[in-house]
Amino acid sequence: MSDPLAQVVGLLQPDLSFAKLVEGAGAWRIPRSEEGRPFFCAVLEGTIRLEVHGREPLLVSAGDFVLIPAAYDFTSSSTAPAPSRGLSSVPIEVRPNVFRLGDSMAEPDVRMLVGYCTFGSTDAALLVTLLPSLIHARGEGRLTTLIQIAVEESRGARAARDVVLARLMEVLFIEALRSSGPHFPCGILRGLGDDRVATAIRQIHEQPTAPWTVADLARAAAMSRSAFFDRFRQAVGMAPMEYLLHWRMVLAKQLLEHGQASVAEIAGRVGYGSSSTFSVAFARHVGTPPRLYARQQGA
Incomplete structure (x- = not known):
């Protein structure tokens, strides 16, 4: 029996290896204007606020995974304290592939893996129309476990670290699709x-x-x-x-x-x-x- 989800994922050829660890403290806000690039975020600690054009603001907490298959205008920000609308923060690299937002002197209250997914398929635009415009997977034990493994891997310096992280992100991608399908109003999921x-x-x-x-x-x-x-x-x-x-x-x-x-x-x-x-x-x-x-x- 064919597996439609496996076929779609296999044809998309997702690569989520372009991830970086981001830490935040205090008030921060990052507006983004993209050209339809797929964006993902796995929150490791704390809670962030995600505002996507045309949608109600979304709170994303530790253990949650968010994927926007074709991102355009969206903003991520701290929740406490809430930043001013005019604030636009610039991430500062404090360690290799580790970035800091907000108060650089305070202990981080948010940690997350964020990045841009690439799809190897030249037919990605057509395949993406089969997916929801935003995927928010939460409260899933398997996702939490995968994210925890990704955290441990991102903090270490073991051999093949980047390869392991890339594979973990791919599994996160599939698990997020699989676990969140019933919660969407429509789509193949x-x-x-x-x-x-x-x-x-x-x-x-x-x-x-x-x-x-x-x-x-x-x-x-x-x-x-x-x-x-x-x-x-x-x-x-x-x-x-x-x-x-x-x-x-x-x-x-x-x-x-x-x-x-x-x-x-x-x-x-x-x-x-x-x-x-x-x-x-x-x-x-x-x-x-x-x-x-x-x-x-x-x-």
């Missing part, structure tokens, strides 16, 4: 948390070339067609056939990037009866004909 919807998602991932219809997927989920359609759309945030198209295009782009199959072969491998039908669907969904897309990727 929410869908996988619903047994009926998850059955349909797994069928799509296991057999993307099958001539699926809503009725077929509804039968697999043991539901009526209308009830399944509404439940799927509410959980995943898109209709079943839209999700099927989305996933087929992800697979098609991967095959085109590898450049080891013709357009006609790829069409058959992602569920299309002819290269012309596939080309029209691909161009409409991606914005570029498949042959031109392959050339642009250097395939």
Whole structure:
């Protein structure tokens, strides 16, 4: 049986090795304006306030992990004392890869691992649309354990420290996705948390070339067609056939990037009866004909 979450993570190729240890004391505030880079934060001690454009402010406490797959405007700050709105702090490196915020003379009341994740996939933008815009995992024992191991590793100077930290961050990434899915209003994580919807998602991932219809997927989920359609759309945030198209295009782009199959072969491998039908669907969904897309990727 295919594992949809494993497939998405495997295609994304996340690298969370760009982490630094940040300590804070007193009042501090860091506004960030990004270009859609994935941001993550694992709070080791204390509590911080996270403000993301268009969302209610969020308190992130020790043991919590936050991931913003495509970050733009957001601000992190101390909670006590609360900083003034006009404050903009500059992190100061006090030790190799260890930065300080706020009062440099006071004992830190906040420690966190923060950084920017990179996705190796050239199709990351399409895959990220399957994930929630913000992931906040909290109160999970496994996450707390992983974070504690990361803290010990970040403070030491043992051999292969950076390699171990990178692997820990990747596991944190997967564990955060896995543990927080049911708490989101929609997305693949929410869908996988619903047994009926998850059955349909797994069928799509296991057999993307099958001539699926809503009725077929509804039968697999043991539901009526209308009830399944509404439940799927509410959980995943898109209709079943839209999700099927989305996933087929992800697979098609991967095959085109590898450049080891013709357009006609790829069409058959992602569920299309002819290269012309596939080309029209691909161009409409991606914005570029498949042959031109392959050339642009250097395939």
